[in-house]
Amino acid sequence: MRLDEAQALWDPEPGWLNTASYGLPPRPGWAALQAALADWRVGHTSWEPWDESTGRARASFARLAGVDADDVAVGATVSQLLAPVAAGLPPGSRVLLPDIEFTSNVYPWLVRPDLDVRAVPTNQLLSFVDDKLTVLAFSLVQSATGEVAPYAELCAAARAHGALVVVDATQACGWLPFDAGLADVVAVAAYKWLMSPRGSAFAYLRPGLRDAWTPHAAGWYAADDVHASYYGPPLKLPSSARRFDISPAWFSFVGAAPALALVEEIGVPAIHEHNVALANRFLTGLGRPPSNSAIVTVDVPGAEEKLDRAGIRAAVRAGRVRASFHVYSTTSDVDSALDALTG
Numbered sequence: 079m080r081l082d083e084a085q086a087l088w089d090p091e092p093g094w095l096n097t098a099s100y101g102l103p104p105r106p107g108w109a110a111l112q113a114a115l116a117d118w119r120v121g122h123t124s125w126e127p128w129d130e131s132t133g134r135a136r137a138s139f140a141r142l143a144g145v146d147a148d149d150v151a152v153g154a155t156v157s158q159l160l161a162p163v164a165a166g167l168p169p170g171s172r173v174l175l176p177d178i179e180f181t182s183n184v185y186p187w188l189v190r191p192d193l194d195v196r197a198v199p200t201n202q203l204l205s206f207v208d209d210k211l212t213v214l215a216f217s218l219v220q221s222a223t224g225e226v227a228p229y230a231e232l233c234a235a236a237r238a239h240g241a242l243v244v245v246d247a248t249q250a251c252g253w254l255p256f257d258a259g260l261a262d263v264v265a266v267a268a269y270k271w272l273m274s275p276r277g278s279a280f281a282y283l284r285p286g287l288r289d290a291w292t293p294h295a296a297g298w299y300a301a302d303d304v305h306a307s308y309y310g311p312p313l314k315l316p317s318s319a320r321r322f323d324i325s326p327a328w329f330s331f332v333g334a335a336p337a338l339a340l341v342e343e344i345g346v347p348a349i350h351e352h353n354v355a356l357a358n359r360f361l362t363g364l365g366r367p368p369s370n371s372a373i374v375t376v377d378v379p380g381a382e383e384k385l386d387r388a389g390i391r392a393a394v395r396a397g398r399v400r401a402s403f404h405v406y407s408t409t410s411d412v413d414s415a416l417d418a419l420t421g
């Protein structure tokens with residue numbers, strides 16, 4: 079589907095420049111969710127049809143990430159999906175991460191006081207990769223700045239030193255083409271660039287490596303045969319990444335499956351081109367060099383009041399504007415924001 083045709087499937091109020099905070103649902107996702115809620119309200123169906131969305135969303139995510147669906151676990155949040163990886167490290171393991179990394183890829187390591195966790199400036203990560211490193215953890219796109227990590231280079235460096243690569247691709251998956259298989263673990267919360275309800279998240283967990291991690295949150299949904307495992311022992315987990323599944327938040331995945339299908343249909347390269355063009359137009363309009371990311375940050379005095387007055391919704395933190403542009407954003411959104419900031 080062409081992106082300009084697909085745009086008719088969203089109903090944004092003009093001026094939403096904050097997909098880095100949450101993405102807006104496409105109409106098919108919204109409609110599926112409303113239908114499920116209506117059925118739930120009156121007890122019209124059993125829950126199994128809601129759950130089928132989880133399988134469809136997992137398969138879509140796997141295709142978007144370029145990996146096998148058997149290597150993808152479903153969950154609710156990034157931090158929850160990363161927890162078993164952190165819990166599985168031997169005491170004393172060294173973990174390296176950027177000093178502005180979003181907390182969900184920081185606390186899972188820091189809750190273990192027996193790990194040697196080091197946070198360094200993003201542009202110095204490579205120089206800290208050495209034989210003493212156990213895990214290199216970073217976001218593919220930084221939430222605070224929109225900076226795109228040198229993914230292939232970081233993965234290659236870590237691999238050369240035998241370190242695991244753990245990536246949070248929440249701010250990338252849905253607009254930035256990438257191959258999850260270069261890393262060992264890639265976790266994504268779907269409520270931003272995958273335009274799904276909160277409570278839907280995915281993680282690629284490399285086969286071979288994941289056997290060393292314990293699925294501490296395993297319940298009936300992590301069983302080898304889910305529908306034959308409602309009661310009692312024995313423990314029978316599959317060898318696939320499903321052993322790390324938690325029981326899905328049904329309605330979140332009901333909204334997620336059509337949204338991910340639509341991202342696939344439009345195609346991430348087309349979304350990438352659209353988003354980056356808008357982001358660069360915004361930067362150019364403010365006299366800044368293009369950054370080729372869908373998330374940009376700029377210092378503009380009085381930005382918060384200026385954007386508020388014009389009804390533009392972007393994130394403003396400590397005087398710094400973070401604007402983000404997705405499939406439903408338009409040149410008119412960009413130009414209204416520029417008028418507000420420069421007028």
Ligand SMILES: Cc1ncc(COP(=O)(O)O)c(C=O)c1O
Pocket residue numbers: 098099154155156157158180182217219220221246248249267279
């Ligand atoms: C990079 C990144 N990762 C993850 C999240 C959300 O994390 P979680 O799913 O653990 O709530 C955010 C939210 O802002 C984020 O920016």
